[in-house]
Amino acid sequence: MGVDYYKVLKVSKDASEEDLKRSYKRLAMKWHPDKNPLDKKAAEANFKQISEAYDVLSDPQKRQIYDLYGEEGLLSSDFSPSAANGTGNPAFRFDPRDAEDIFAEFFGGSDARAGGGSGRTRGGSGGGYGRSVHGNGNGNGNRNRDVGSQGNKKPPAIESKLSCSLEELYKGGRRKMRISRFVPDEFGKPKTVEEILKIDLKPGWKKGTKITFPEKGNQEPGTIPADLIFVVDEKPHPVFKRDGNDLIVNQSISLLEALTGQTLNLTTLDGRNLTIPVVDIVKPGCELIIPNEGMPISKDPSKKGKLKIKFEVVFPSRLTTEQKSDLKRVLG
Known part of the structure; x- marks a missing residue:
C-alpha cells in the first residue's frame, strides 16, 4: 500500500470526518514550516505528507480507492474505479492539492x-x-x-x-x-x-x-x-500619498536648511534607499520633482510616474538680538 495515510494522521481506519479534521489541525499546526525554523526541511516533508493524507482521506472517492487499491491505485494514470468494481467515476484522476491551500482553508491568515x-x-x-x-x-x-x-x-x-x-x-x-x-x-x-x-x-x-x-x-x-x-x-501610508501615477511626500525643513541646503534620505516602496541632494534655496510652497520614482504604470510597469516632494519651511518662533544682527550682516 505504500504510505499508510491513517498512521500519518494518527487516526483509525473508521475515523469520521470530524476525527480527520481534528487530527489534521493538530498535526498541521505542529509541523508547519513557519513553526519549525530550526529544522525546516523535515517540517516541510512532514507537513506535505500530513496534508496529502488529509486530502485523500477526507474525500470519499479518493478514500474508497485508497482503501481498495492503496496508493498505487490513486497514482495510476489509467486507473478507473468503474472498470475495477462497477462504481465510481470513470474520469477520475488523482490530483494532489497544494499543502498550503489545504492549510489556508482551515486557518486563513x-x-x-x-x-x-x-x-x-x-x-x-x-x-x-x-x-x-x-x-x-x-x-x-x-x-x-x-x-x-x-x-x-x-x-x-x-x-x-x-x-x-x-x-x-x-x-x-x-x-x-x-x-x-x-x-x-x-x-x-x-x-x-x-x-x-x-x-x-x-x-x-x-x-x-x-x-x-x-x-x-x-x-x-x-x-x-x-x-x-x-x-x-x-490603505493609507505613513510617508507616501498617491496621486494617480505620482507619489507625494510632504517634507518639513528648517529655515536654515531651506537657505543652505540639505540631503534627504527616503526609503522607496520597494525598499531602496534614495538620496536626494537639495542645493537650491527652498521657498515656501516649493516642490521638487523626481521623474520615474512614482508608481508603476499598470499598462507598462517598466514606466513610472513622478515623485513629488512638497516642502514646508519651518520658521523660528523667535530670534535673539545677536542672531538678528548676524542675519542683517550676512544677508545685507
Missing part, C-alpha cells in the same frame, strides 16, 4: 505563496490568505440579469473590498482569498462550499480596480451563481 489569479480584471478610477468572504444576493455589483443557456436568471454580482498596502500596489504580489458561499445540493437545499481564490496583484493597480470571478457567488435554486467581484482599496 495573511499573504502567502499563491498561483496566478484566475479572475477577470477591470481598471478602477483611472486605472495567505485573506478574510472569509460570505456572498449574498444583495451585492452592489452590476444589476444586469444575464440569461444562461437554460434560461436561468443570474443575480446581481457580489462586491467585496480588497484592501492593499501601497507597497503591494507598487511591487505587485499574490493573494489567496478564502470564500464560503451557498449553493443548492442535489435536493435543492442550501449547502456551504468553501474555496480558495487566487489573485495576482499587478504593479500599478489603482483604487477601484475590479477583479471578477465569474459565478463564484451564492446560488439560489433555479438560478446561475452570481459573479464575485473584488474591488481594490488602498
Whole structure:
C-alpha cells in the first residue's frame, strides 16, 4: 500500500470526518514550516505528507480507492474505479492539492505563496490568505440579469473590498482569498462550499480596480451563481500619498536648511534607499520633482510616474538680538 495515510494522521481506519479534521489541525499546526525554523526541511516533508493524507482521506472517492487499491491505485494514470468494481467515476484522476491551500482553508491568515489569479480584471478610477468572504444576493455589483443557456436568471454580482498596502500596489504580489458561499445540493437545499481564490496583484493597480470571478457567488435554486467581484482599496501610508501615477511626500525643513541646503534620505516602496541632494534655496510652497520614482504604470510597469516632494519651511518662533544682527550682516 505504500504510505499508510491513517498512521500519518494518527487516526483509525473508521475515523469520521470530524476525527480527520481534528487530527489534521493538530498535526498541521505542529509541523508547519513557519513553526519549525530550526529544522525546516523535515517540517516541510512532514507537513506535505500530513496534508496529502488529509486530502485523500477526507474525500470519499479518493478514500474508497485508497482503501481498495492503496496508493498505487490513486497514482495510476489509467486507473478507473468503474472498470475495477462497477462504481465510481470513470474520469477520475488523482490530483494532489497544494499543502498550503489545504492549510489556508482551515486557518486563513495573511499573504502567502499563491498561483496566478484566475479572475477577470477591470481598471478602477483611472486605472495567505485573506478574510472569509460570505456572498449574498444583495451585492452592489452590476444589476444586469444575464440569461444562461437554460434560461436561468443570474443575480446581481457580489462586491467585496480588497484592501492593499501601497507597497503591494507598487511591487505587485499574490493573494489567496478564502470564500464560503451557498449553493443548492442535489435536493435543492442550501449547502456551504468553501474555496480558495487566487489573485495576482499587478504593479500599478489603482483604487477601484475590479477583479471578477465569474459565478463564484451564492446560488439560489433555479438560478446561475452570481459573479464575485473584488474591488481594490488602498490603505493609507505613513510617508507616501498617491496621486494617480505620482507619489507625494510632504517634507518639513528648517529655515536654515531651506537657505543652505540639505540631503534627504527616503526609503522607496520597494525598499531602496534614495538620496536626494537639495542645493537650491527652498521657498515656501516649493516642490521638487523626481521623474520615474512614482508608481508603476499598470499598462507598462517598466514606466513610472513622478515623485513629488512638497516642502514646508519651518520658521523660528523667535530670534535673539545677536542672531538678528548676524542675519542683517550676512544677508545685507
